[in-house]
Amino acid sequence: MQDLNLAYYGAAAGAIALLFALATLASILKESMGTPRMKEISEAVQEGAMAYLNRQYKTLIPFTIVIAILLVVVLPLLDPRVKGVPLCISFLVGAVCSAIAGYIGMNSTTKSNARTAEAARSHGLGKALNVSFRAGAVMGLSVAGLGLLGVSVLFLIYKDAVVINSFAFGASAIAFFARVGGGIYTKAADVGADLVGKVEAGIPEDDPRNPATIADNVGDNVGDTAGMGADLFESYAATTIAAMIIGNSIFGPKGALFPLVVGAIGIIASIIGTFFVRTGEGGNPQAALNVGLWATNIMTAIGVYFLSVSTFGNKEGFGIFLAVAAGLIVNVAIGALTEYYTANNKAPCLRIAEASKTGPATNVIHGLAVGMESVFLPMLFFAAAIYFAFWAASFVNSTHAIYGIAMAAMGMLSTAGIVVAMDSFGPVADNAGGIAEMAELPPEVRQKTDKLDSVGNTTAAIAKGFAIGSAALTALALFQAFADEVMRNPKLQHLLVNGHLAINLNDPKVLIGLLIGAAVPFLVGASTMRAVGEAAFGMVNEVRRQFREIPGIMEGTGKPDYARCVSIATGAAISKMIFPGLVAVIMPLIVGFGLGALSLAGYLAGLTATGVLMALFLANAGGAWDNAKKWIEAGNLGGKKIDGKPNPVHQAAVIGDTVGDPCKDTSGPAMNPLIKVAGTISLIIGSVLFH
């Protein structure tokens, strides 16, 4: 199988990306951390973040072992054809790679926050962007590099895409907990710090007197960086493998290897793209980031065009190129729509701000309405992209159509390197601002970091759209791969119609699977919302206690017990991620083994549809509430205070923003790994289902 050599390209590109990431990290570490106070704060944040990561992964060890045993012992008992050892090894490698990506990224962002603040202080905006974006690039390229390297090497060893899907399963099992745990952590700390610090004690954000301030900064890293990184690592691995499975079943090895090379092109383009991100003093950091993103997209498209035509011939190759391009385009479109529904100079957000004039209730009502409205156009775009990708991939043979959706997903994710870089730079800038405040640097430093931070909010919105969009396409690719896998299951041959698995909505088994699947995102949404509410309640009580019991804390003479707040947030996040995590992992098993393959297929479809809808609804409602508040704080509708008294319009907007916090940063993001983990599990058990 000489074609197999192509997998070396994937492995090589993955290794290059990883080496580039490590070299970048080394170069960042050479930058100055600034004053001893800055160093001290940065180290406290890093310590908290690492403590959280350690505890999170430690908690997941028994869970991982149980699954590993199931894979290596129980599955082969159910079906002797199952290769238990490779499945188990791939699973463990996936889980470990996800953890490694988390550690590298977290190291990079937490070690760059003080360095970014120092760069802003000693050198200016351009250097600050440079340091913070390079920190993000370490995360982005670790995610994509480890993903591509892992998949390629495992494929070179086992030569079977279905077996190595277990790598994606390992990644997705970790990702769900990382997303949910990180999401609970960040919002518990944020709400706790804000409610007591800003509202009750009246001290500014990031004030060192606030006991929850370190926890808040840790939260930015564990939620926004580690959670998002794990999420996209999972998408990357799962999409690549799903595309390989489908490609193999249609085209043989050539179809299986093509996605790896697309990944290689995207990763190299991302590395080059990072060099386009530069700006000078007074420059526009957003424009610099956009240039980097567009350069990456265009280079990827050109590379894929030539690869595709040379692999599949002119006609079919062009069709497959179009499918990949559809993925790149839908990425841009979803980003633009996310921006429209949440940006604070656009109608939806202004409507929420206006509604704050009649109080918090109307603010919340209009925010819910904006969130609900915001799902419709993205879903139409998805539908159009799916249809287009199917159509384009069937230029030569209509049975090739399903390769289109997988390649659209692959197209979108091939640029994950730079998208994650753009997203991860945000928390670094945010942290840098916090350090500038806590270390009492001159106000112009904070102004510079604030400028970067506000750009970070926009790139975070784009990355959120990317995470949702890629999760949706990944889930669809997994769904197709699952159907493909079930077709091969000798025990399920009676389900085939004309040699294909018909997942007929007229079949009650499919229908009830669909209904159950559609309900699960609501259950996970509910449990994560409650988790934040309860964790924040604990944090509020602790901060109140410290203000009350530690003498001189408000005067700056008593030192707050930061570590206790960090520990509370960590404990709450870890303990409350368990229930939704079990729902995510166990429900597909119950449906699959209890009701069979057709119900499981219905489950995946229902889960994906409502999962994506809820992800968009919650993320956009939260984003719009947040920006409505920021718009008022910028001095509109009376601003924060009127005649020295709190402006009730602003107070109403703050309530909306607080409601939106768990929506956009905990429950909404939990939907992405939820729909993907179901897909990877289904693919694993697809060959051993009985009925």
Add this chain to the structure above:
Amino acid sequence: MQDLNLAYYGAAAGAIALLFALATLASILKESMGTPRMKEISEAVQEGAMAYLNRQYKTLIPFTIVIAILLVVVLPLLDPRVKGVPLCISFLVGAVCSAIAGYIGMNSTTKSNARTAEAARSHGLGKALNVSFRAGAVMGLSVAGLGLLGVSVLFLIYKDAVVINSFAFGASAIAFFARVGGGIYTKAADVGADLVGKVEAGIPEDDPRNPATIADNVGDNVGDTAGMGADLFESYAATTIAAMIIGNSIFGPKGALFPLVVGAIGIIASIIGTFFVRTGEGGNPQAALNVGLWATNIMTAIGVYFLSVSTFGNKEGFGIFLAVAAGLIVNVAIGALTEYYTANNKAPCLRIAEASKTGPATNVIHGLAVGMESVFLPMLFFAAAIYFAFWAASFVNSTHAIYGIAMAAMGMLSTAGIVVAMDSFGPVADNAGGIAEMAELPPEVRQKTDKLDSVGNTTAAIAKGFAIGSAALTALALFQAFADEVMRNPKLQHLLVNGHLAINLNDPKVLIGLLIGAAVPFLVGASTMRAVGEAAFGMVNEVRRQFREIPGIMEGTGKPDYARCVSIATGAAISKMIFPGLVAVIMPLIVGFGLGALSLAGYLAGLTATGVLMALFLANAGGAWDNAKKWIEAGNLGGKKIDGKPNPVHQAAVIGDTVGDPCKDTSGPAMNPLIKVAGTISLIIGSVLFH
């Protein structure tokens, strides 16, 4: 076709129910209306309600004419086999019957409010329950009676269940607007009256000095009575016809007529059931209503058992009886779950109340979490009932399975007469309380009507569960009937696999239909939420203006301009029902004609799944917020005031309740007709789709 005689049973039972309703109405009109002041207020409410209904139906005339022309002119052009005239006539009869049911019911409830108050004043609780429940029974039996009579007579004339499906389409087109318009009206008036009257001016609810108080009472009737009545009339008609279509295709005329006789049994049982609803002074009205409901359920079950066995033989007949019973049981189960998630002595509601201690934001977060959580178990129940009904109906022949779901729906809806009666009595009691307040009757009268009103809140919750559950089962029955219809379309024979329509989720057309359909409930939810927000804003401004400009209004010497508020609510409701209405009606046409029958099937499945989820989410979140507030108002967590000052815990709960108002009374209920109207339209166009 001697079997056709069975349809006369349906017609006869329908006619009996109608006559019984009219006789009941006549007997109510003989009761005293009390003092001249009570009469005056009651007449003002009646006038406002009738003015709204007139304007609503008048607005719908052009829309109805356009559809009638499409049916009689355009459809036959697309396919000459289409019988345009019968379709058009059935459609118009359906629309008119829906309007007649609305008028009879509205007449009954608005003419009974003062009479209920007077009964409470002169006779006591037992008599007050008797008058108000009889008023509800008029509505309930009109709905069921007109539904059964209309379907039976049209079937006797046209002998074709597919043609008379247009009757259900007529009913559903009206129902959507009645539900949405009524929902916007009632909440605009309610929020407007409360925000300015209760919160700003500090006067009690239903105080005659509040200019919006008549509009508020009108709203109870047009939203809760007319909207719910139209909703269930539609479910009744659509389910009966879908069951007839499926039954005809499986069993021939016997299968088509069976649902009509099940309807006849249910309606006669409902009439008898109303006589069980009696209580004395100091008695428990809830228990009396429960006895009536259970008596009806049991009588229906027994009657259907004997009918089923004699029609289909022992084995198959028992299976079909079980399917009907599954419908009756799921009704009870959904009611119980609704009760659990919203009742103010159960954990979910108490959690929201507790969360109010940390302010409105945490109250809202926990309310959203309760709403999301509350969808899961009902969906599992639906799934179980669907599976059970399919299984039971296939005892003899597995191809008979799809009759099961239709008969489960029919079983649930056969008792609509008494369920609507129980629901409609609530607004009468509510209005009676308002009249007692405005006419300054002694406080013990208000205590009695309050007792009835609080029972009304529980029955409303049960009826809401019933409306959602029946809409879900109706939509599924319509979905099956649609698939059946498409199978007969000569232009769509290429879509059949083994002679059946395979709606394969692997097919991109089905998949994109599913995704689009799943997104539509969010769009309709958004537009109805916004509509309430904007309409309430207009009402707030008007009430504020009257308080400012009418001299002596607060002292009771200046008379508020009630009519102006009524007119504002009417105008807002009418103008804002158009957009969601068009979305509901036009989207299935776009998907069907633009993308074809398979996409339309996917659309129906996606729409139904998220529609039901959103209906449950919004209704239960709203109900739980409402009852959390009531629990605090009952004196818990400090009650309304602490040391004469407003209790912030209560204020937070009031904000949650206000957010919940449009959720539970406008956007949530809009989901039911949304999913049904798509089904009836699809069924109409199923035979003329091209691709």
